[in-house]
Amino acid sequence: MLEAQIVPEVNVLIAVAKWLHLKGWQIERVSMPHGRGIDSVINRKKLEAELSSAGIPINNIKFMQAGEDIRARQGNNLWKIECKCLGSGKRTTNKNHFDRAVASVVSYYTQKEGLRLGLALPDSEEYEKFLRDKLPQALREAIELWIFLYASKDEVYEFAPNEAIPV
Numbered sequence: 001m002l003e004a005q006i007v008p009e010v011n012v013l014i015a016v017a018k019w020l021h022l023k024g025w026q027i028e029r030v031s032m033p034h035g036r037g038i039d040s041v042i043n044r045k046k047l048e049a050e051l052s053s054a055g056i057p058i059n060n061i062k063f064m065q066a067g068e069d070i071r072a073r074q075g076n077n078l079w080k081i082e083c084k085c086l087g088s089g090k091r092t093t094n095k096n097h098f099d100r101a102v103a104s105v106v107s108y109y110t111q112k113e114g115l116r117l118g119l120a121l122p123d124s125e126e127y128e129k130f131l132r133d134k135l136p137q138a139l140r141e142a143i144e145l146w147i148f149l150y151a152s153k154d155e156v157y158e159f160a161p162n163e164a165i166p167v
Contacts, residue, residue: 014051
């Protein structure tokens with residue numbers, strides 16, 4: 001795991017969208033990060049510029065204020081992915097982010113066939129304990145939950161539901 005550093009949610013979102021595109025998925029919608037201290041206009045410009053430079057068509061992407069952070073499709077298969085940041089706050093704040101992210105992902109489980117769920121987090125010690133202690137392998141397998149660990153702008157590690165996460 002990497003040392004703890006501030007990682008904005010938009011960075012995680014961009015990296016996972018690029019990963020999906022490289023794997024042949026079409027990005028259908030993106031829920032823009034919002035909240036205290038987040039400039040939605042700057043984030044959207046950054047997202048559009050990064051996706052465009054990666055060859056991802058942005059004209060067909062619906063930009064939303066709520067829902068899963070990324071929805072992507074490949075034929076009849078659908079991804080619903082929740083992305084989280086890593087702030088400079090207390091460990092309890094990051095625990096709250098993690099708990100809310102897991103709750104959100106579980107709420108996206110709306111069908112059994114053709115659905116893949118994803119939880120995307122910065123690769124850091126801040127989330128290491130939570131992944132190990134609060135996200136049982138049995139749950140990940142039951143709901144087809146993939147884990148994405150954001151390492152850098154162009155580096156995301158993905159773990160299938162049946163794969164152990166090296167934490």
